[in-house]
Amino acid sequence: MIKENKLIVITGATGSGKTTIRDYLVNHYHVAKVVTHTTRAPRKNEQDKVDYYFENDETFAKNHFLEHVQYAKAKYGSSYEGLEKAWRNNHCAVIVLDTQGAITYHEKLGNQALIFFIEVNDPVILKNRMIERGDSEDKIKQRLSSHEYERDLKVPKELQSSAYVIENNDLKHAEATIDALVNKLC
Template sequence: MTKKGILTVISGFSGAGKGTIVRELVDRYGYAVSISATTRDPRAGEQDGVHYFFKTKEEFEQMIADGALIEYASYVDNYYGTPKDYVMQKLEQGIDVILEIEMQGALKVKERFPEVSLIFITPPDAKVLRERLEGRGTETQDVIEKRLARAAQECAYMDQYDYIVINDDLNVCVEQIHGLIQALHWKCVNQQGQIAKMKGEFANKA
């Protein structure tokens, strides 16, 4: 019997570096990452079905109606969501899956799947966050200000996450998160098969 994979959610302020961190985790350790659906426009170099599933508002709302999403949320005037089938298939194959999603969606996943661990990535301080957003050069100043305002609101929900990891040094942060995810395999909630096995073997000897 294949050991089931575990599902971990990674979130963070826009500009905290979570996308880069997740790519490093995939490249170094072979994690599977769910491809999110979104109604926002593609950025330069992004491909449909590789970076996101780019949907119209009508297409996305049909996915909601069909129950085809694990979670979804609205963020800076666009929808984002996690298609369900891909995630469930990978977990059944024994592959660990990372969901890189916004805070709204992460908390919804936690409601549906209490055993899932939530990891939040933050820069060392707000000044660094602004510098990273402006340094990307992909958005207008108005959008940057919206993202900073959203980050200020998100601070109120950080304590609902299981782990807070500071992204000050990329390599260190990647290794810390990899260690966290691997440790999750040994949480009691993820060892129910072993618990049942031991209980059953001892019961049969009684």
Template sequence: MNKQGILLIISGPSGSGKGTIVERLCEKNNFSLSISATTRKPREYEKDGVHYFFHTREEFEKMRDRKELLEWAEFCGNYYGTPRKYVTEQLMAGNNVILEIEVQGALQVKKIYPEGVLIFMVPPNLEELGNRLTKRGTEDKETINKRLRRALEEMELVEEYDYLVINDTVEQATEDMLTIVAAEKMKCSRNKNIKKIFKGEM
């Protein structure tokens, strides 16, 4: 079987619990989180190549123009993007790479790297999503309602995704992610050298 890792591109509404599932996966030794490039200033505790790859605007624009980014966007005057190099190195080393990213960026990545697997994560239903956002206690009712409307909007694009994971419990959703990776590794499109292996030539 192909030893190369799988790029998992995960999206889903705020409150879907993506972050927790990603953390669980990264505790396993063959999963790693993609590291973003940014032009914003590092915070005191942030290390280059660990939390972000920090760049000047000029460097970032060069990377972008050389197609060295899988996706990029500008927020509040700073650039953010996903360097292809780090992702590729990890995949070649046999690690599965996780990219937690909003819908538009996710579709950008899939276009450039079609072998990437698009996963949309949702809570079991809208009511549960509302409950989770309320429990957090960090946002007022108006903001929560805005997030719920945004979740419904984002779901319009779910058909562009490969897989849907319903995050009912952390254990089940983590298991589902591992099932997806295991199945993807068996895809014939990822095992094109099988004829040679079969003949004993590799």
């Protein structure tokens, strides 16, 4: 029997550990990573075509996006080509999106999209994670005061009946929850 392609959509607030959890899935389960596009500058140790396709406004506009948003003055988007490329490598792929993007994928892919909402109960943990990853104080203040940050702190009503909520105050606890879900769903 051929398995249906699945896409794990990781969403939640900035600093919740979405990228760390994506990397866990890639490294421990060999899930294919969907590389997305952004106009923001690379962070320390990020590589073009590995972490993101780093673009300018002109090149960003030439892509075929399934969804795209503007967040903290930068554009982010995921392309059909990126999704298909990931599925060529593995029937189960993973992508990191904000909650608005997760809603779009849920609507467009239906049961193929497995929504993992990453939740952190302590805002101090979120801020400390942003500091640890090298975000500037100005960038952190901008993100923490944004509408998008507030929106992404809780599961949107459109995803409440389908999202798997994963508490990530402690990474080992989150990994155990993820292990159970991946073995059941993928």
